[in-house]
Structure formats: structure tokens, C-alpha cells
Amino acid sequence: MAMLEVTDLHVYYGVIHALKGLSFQVEKGEVVALIGANGAGKTTTLQTLTGILPAKRGKILFEGQDITKVPAHKIVEMGIAHVPEGRRVFSQLSVYDNLRLGAFTRKDKVEIEESLSMIYRRFPRLEERKNQKAGTLSGGEQQMLAMGRALMSRPRLIVMDEPSMGLSPIYVNEIFDIIKVVSEGGTTVLLVEQNAKKALSIANRAYVLETGNIIMEGDAQQLLHDEKVQKAYLGE
Amino acid sequence: MNFSTFMSFVSYLKDGISLGAVYAIIALGYTMVYGIAKMLNFAHGDVIMVGAYISLTMMTKTGAPPVVALLVAIVGCTLLGVTIEFVAYRPLRKASSPLAVLITAIGVSYLLQNLALKIFGAGPESIRDEQKIISGSPVVLFNGQLAISRITILIVICIIIIMCALTWFVNRTRRGHAMLAVSEDRDAAQLMGVNVNGTISLTFAIGSALAAVAGVLLFSAYPSLTPYTGSMPGIKAFVAAVFGGIGSIPGAMIGGILLGIIENLAKAYIPSGSQVSDAIVFAVLIFVLLIRPAGLFGKNIQEKV
Ligand SMILES: Nc1ncnc2c1ncn2[C@@H]1O[C@H](COP(=O)(O)OP(=O)(O)O)[C@@H](O)[C@H]1O
Numbered sequence: 001m002a003m004l005e006v007t008d009l010h011v012y013y014g015v016i017h018a019l020k021g022l023s024f025q026v027e028k029g030e031v032v033a034l035i036g037a038n039g040a041g042k043t044t045t046l047q048t049l050t051g052i053l054p055a056k057r058g059k060i061l062f063e064g065q066d067i068t069k070v071p072a073h074k075i076v077e078m079g080i081a082h083v084p085e086g087r088r089v090f091s092q093l094s095v096y097d098n099l100r101l102g103a104f105t106r107k108d109k110v111e112i113e114e115s116l117s118m119i120y121r122r123f124p125r126l127e128e129r130k131n132q133k134a135g136t137l138s139g140g141e142q143q144m145l146a147m148g149r150a151l152m153s154r155p156r157l158i159v160m161d162e163p164s165m166g167l168s169p170i171y172v173n174e175i176f177d178i179i180k181v182v183s184e185g186g187t188t189v190l191l192v193e194q195n196a197k198k199a200l201s202i203a204n205r206a207y208v209l210e211t212g213n214i215i216m217e218g219d220a221q222q223l224l225h226d227e228k229v230q231k232a233y234l235g236e
Numbered sequence: 237m238n239f240s241t242f243m244s245f246v247s248y249l250k251d252g253i254s255l256g257a258v259y260a261i262i263a264l265g266y267t268m269v270y271g272i273a274k275m276l277n278f279a280h281g282d283v284i285m286v287g288a289y290i291s292l293t294m295m296t297k298t299g300a301p302p303v304v305a306l307l308v309a310i311v312g313c314t315l316l317g318v319t320i321e322f323v324a325y326r327p328l329r330k331a332s333s334p335l336a337v338l339i340t341a342i343g344v345s346y347l348l349q350n351l352a353l354k355i356f357g358a359g360p361e362s363i364r365d366e367q368k369i370i371s372g373s374p375v376v377l378f379n380g381q382l383a384i385s386r387i388t389i390l391i392v393i394c395i396i397i398i399m400c401a402l403t404w405f406v407n408r409t410r411r412g413h414a415m416l417a418v419s420e421d422r423d424a425a426q427l428m429g430v431n432v433n434g435t436i437s438l439t440f441a442i443g444s445a446l447a448a449v450a451g452v453l454l455f456s457a458y459p460s461l462t463p464y465t466g467s468m469p470g471i472k473a474f475v476a477a478v479f480g481g482i483g484s485i486p487g488a489m490i491g492g493i494l495l496g497i498i499e500n501l502a503k504a505y506i507p508s509g510s511q512v513s514d515a516i517v518f519a520v521l522i523f524v525l526l527i528r529p530a531g532l533f534g535k536n537i538q539e540k541v
């Protein structure tokens with residue numbers, strides 16, 4: 001049984017049919033990339049997984065449990081954390097308070113402190129800026145905060161929506177290094193990216209999304225060398 | 237300016253602060269609901285009136301002492317506020333137009349007024365001295381040049397306590413942080429595990445409990461109660477909230493107090509001021525908004541890198 005199993009997922013915005021019967025799986029321990037052009041439906045997919053958008057049809061199983069109708073605020077407790085597109089840190093709150101909100105559903109005080117020092121070890125810049133308002137951080141730092149905040153819930157599956165969007169190349173590399181570390185730490189990763197080359201280079205498997213349909217899937221290395229993928233998504 | 241004209245100025249100022257502090261307590265409810273639920277709850281003023289009626293009824297029908305009557309009013313208004321949100325506003329939360337919920341709020345306001353009219357009659361009701369939340373002779377200073385009533389002192393103590401408690405709650409507690417998170421980004425807050433509906437209910441509960449306090453204080457300070465009593469202070473408190481920067485807690489407090497002071501000084505020093513004081517209040521609001529569109533303490537949205 002896969003950790004995450006999505007079957008025949010249909011999602012609408014009013015009359016706009018945004019996801020037209022997606023099916024895909026993520027196995028425990030994998031890094032799976034979901035790539036596709038702007039408007040393909042990547043964000044919609046992730047938002048439906050974590051309950052922000054309702055599915056019109058289809059089924060989402062996580063660790064064998066049906067989570068299709070579970071409301072967004074109950075998802076994190078089930079073990080899924082979502083790093084949203086555009087980071088969405090709480091700009092009026094301090095870095096520290098943002099991280100604490102990441103652990104909102106956890107009650108274990110001592111272990112929360114441990115998680116916090118683990119995050120600070122992984123992102124030393126967040127510790128340096130812990131009392132600063134999140135809105136004053138640079139884009140790259142905000143992305144680290146969004147990832148740190150998600151990790152504070154100790155997820156078994158982390159879904160990330162375009163973590164490299166709008167970042168300078170140095171930050172992009174740093175973010176992808178961190179994703180690798182997170183994955184090696186035992187967290188399963190579902191990664192949405194427009195930066196297909198980077199995403200495929202760290203993923204085990206990948207799905208290619210086009211206007212609400214999966215048009216290709218397979219081993220990431222294989223897709224990286226596929227002619228059609230190179231033409232359409234890798235700009236070669 | 238001689239000493240006695242100065243003392244009469246101080247006296248007007250003191251009355252302004254006292255009235256303004258009540259506006260501030262009401263404005264806190266407006267501003268918190270706006271900040272977190274992103275709606276203007278125009279029925280908020282009428283919850284004040286309900287609070288005053290509950291406490292009066294408790295005292296006349298059961299002989300409860302004023303403090304007990306206040307506590308019952310707080311509980312009653314909290315339940316009322318949460319119920320209004322659940323029945324009238326929540327079903328409209330995903331409505332496409334924000335006008336729907338605004339019009340519903342106006343409807344709820346009329347509903348409360350008319351229910352009160354049906355149950356309590358047109359009034360006006362008054363209360364005896366011993367039924368006031370605080371009674372007794374005023375505190376006299378400067379050889380009788382300045383008298384401060386006990387209710388004024390109590391109101392000022394209340395606003396200080398409420399302000400400290402709310403600031404602590406919002407900035408220092410887990411639930412408070414959840415409120416700030418919902419106010420800034422509802423979806424992101426949900427992803428943290430925050431229940432948005434629950435957080436909005438809590439906000440209505442706090443706002444309505446404060447409305448009960450304001451209602452009882454107002455009725456003790458100005459003992460005349462009708463089903464329409466809450467409406468004007470409600471509108472003034474709304475102005476105060478906008479004046480201070482809607483969504484801002486310190487803004488509501490400063491806005492309320494400034495409004496009370498402006499209103500009272502206008503009544504005292506401008507010819508036929510008591511007729512035009514409300515017009516002056518609104519003129520000041522317009523002036524402030526022209527200079528600072530977000531209000532005195534309004535947040536300017538930060539540009540993200
Ligand atoms: N809030 C919305 N209202 C209407 N249509 C939307 C909305 N959000 C996205 N869409 C549409 O749904 C499709 C998928 O969008 P999205 O999931 O954001 O794509 P991606 O993340 O791959 O860029 C697009 O055609 C987009 O125009």
C-alpha cells in the first residue's frame with residue numbers, strides 16, 4: 001500500500017474544471033515531483049490533498065485512511081504538512097511565533113523545544129532572526145521559515161509548492177539541499193515545481209501535469225532524459 | 237485662564253475620557269471581529285442593549301446584586317454573540333459578496349431591537365442608585381472644584397484591565413496567536429491546524445462579553461434604557477474603531493477615548509455644541525481618514541520580497 005494514493009481526482013473552481021481525474025501515488029520514503037507549466041493544476045492538487053479545496057469526485061487515501069473530506073485544520077495532525085505556494089508566513093508575527101504555530105497541534109512541550117532547536121540547527125539564519133517579524137525577512141529566509149514551520153509539526157509527509165519560486169540561484173540550491181536533508185531524515189516528500197530540472201534531479205519519481213491531466217509519469221532520471229520532457233519543460 | 241475655568245476644562249476632559257472609555261470597550265469588539273472574521277458586525281451595538289436589559293431584569297425580577305447581574309449579562313451576551321455568528325453569519329462565510337453578510341448584520345440589529353421592544357416595551361427604563369454597578373458619592377478634589385463620580389473611576393479601571401488582558405491574550409497565548417494567524421491568512425492558519433470557525437466563535441464570544449460590560453457601565457452612567465439605546469454608542473464605537481485603525485486593538489482604545497473627548501469638548505465649548513457634536517465627531521473622522529486612510533494605528537500592508 002502506498003503512503004498516499006490519489007484516485008480519479010476531480011476539482012472545480014465554479015465551472016472551471018481544474019483537475020480532470022488525477023491518479024498518482026507516493027510511496028513511503030520517496031521524493032516525488034509533480035511538474036508542469038503554469039496553470040497546469042499543481043497548486044490545486046496540493047490544496048485538495050490538504051483539505052483547502054473540496055474534491056468533486058475521487059478519493060485520497062493517506063496511510064490507508066480516507067482523507068478526501070477531512071477539513072484542512074485536521075490534516076496536519078494526521079501527519080501531512082503543507083508548505084504553500086508563495087510561502088505565506090505570518091508577516092506580523094515573529095520568526096519564533098511562526099515556528100511555534102507550526103507546532104500548534106502538538107502538546108508535548110519538551111519535544112516541541114527539541115524540534116525547535118533541530119530547526120535552528122538546520123536553519124541557523126532563523127535562529128539569528130528569531131525575534132524579528134517574519135515580514136522583514138528576505139524571500140529566501142521566508143521560504144526557510146515556511147519549511148521550518150511545516151517541519152515543526154513533525155510530518156510523515158511534507159508537500160511543498162514551488163519552494164524555489166522567485167529566489168536567487170544561491171537560495172535555490174540551498175532550498176534543494178534542504179529538501180534532500182529532509183528526505184534523508186525519513187520524511188516523505190511530494191514536491192511541486194516549475195523548475196523541472198532541479199526537481200527531477202532530486203526526485204525518485206515524477207508526474208507531468210498538463211491542464212488538469214497527468215500526461216506522463218516515471219523514474220525521475222528517465223524523465224530528465226526524455227526528449228518530450230526536455231523540449232516542453234527543461235527548455236532544451 | 238484662571239483656575240476655575242481650567243478646572244471646568246479638566247472636568248469636561250474627564251467626562252470625555254469616561255464616555256470614550258465605554259466607546260473603546262465597544263470598539264474593541266468591532267475591531268476584533270473585523271480583524272479576524274473580516275466583517276462589520278453592525279448588530280454589535282444592540283448586544284450592548286441586550287446586556288443592559290439582562291442585568292436590569294436580573295436585579296428587578298430576582299433581586300440579584302448588581303455584580304451577579306453583570307455576570308449573568310456577560311454569560312447571556314456571550315451566548316447571544318456566538319449564536320448570532322453561528323446562525324446568521326457562518327452560513328454566509330463563503331458567499332461571493334461581502335454585502336450579503338453586511339446586510340444580514342443590519343437585519344440582526346433590527347431583529348434584536350424589535351425583540352427587545354416586544355419583551356421589554358418601549359421604555360425608557362431607569363435604575364435606582366443601589367442597582368448601579370457602583371454607587372456612592374463622588375470623589376471630590378481641589379476643594380470641590382473637581383468631582384469624579386465612582387462610575388467614571390470604575391470605567392477607567394475596567395478599560396485598563398480589559399486592555400492589559402486582551403494584549404496579553406493576543407500576544408502571549410497559543411489561542412491568541414491562532415487569532416493573529418487567522419486574521420492574517422486564513423488558509424495558512426488552517427494548514428497549521430487552527431480551526432478557523434472555532435477561532436471566529438471565540439472572537440465573537442470575547443467581543444460580546446465586552447459588549448455586556450459596556451452595556452452595564454453605560455446604563456449605570458446614563459440611566460435610561462430603551463431598545464434603541466445600543467444603536468448610537470454602537471455607531472460611535474464603530475467610528476472609533478475606524479478612527480484608530482480597524483483591526484487594531486490599541487487603535488480601538490485610543491480611537492474610543494479620543495472620540496469621547498472630542499465629543500464632550502465640542503458639547504462644552506462650541507455654541508449649540510450639543511446639537512452639532514456628532515457632526516463634529518464625523519468631521520474629525522473624515523479629516524483623519526484623509527490624512528491617514530488606514531486610521532491612526534492602521535497597518536500598512538508590508539510588501540513581501
Ligand atoms: N481561485 C481560482 N479561481 C478560478 N480558477 C482558478 C483559481 N485558482 C486556479 N484556477 C485555475 O485552475 C487551473 C490550475 O491552477 P493552479 O492549480 O494554480 O496551477 P499551477 O499551480 O499548476 O500553476 C488554472 O487554469 C487556473 O487558472
Ligand SMILES: [Mg+2]
Nearest residue numbers: 042043044085
Ligand atoms: Mg501553482
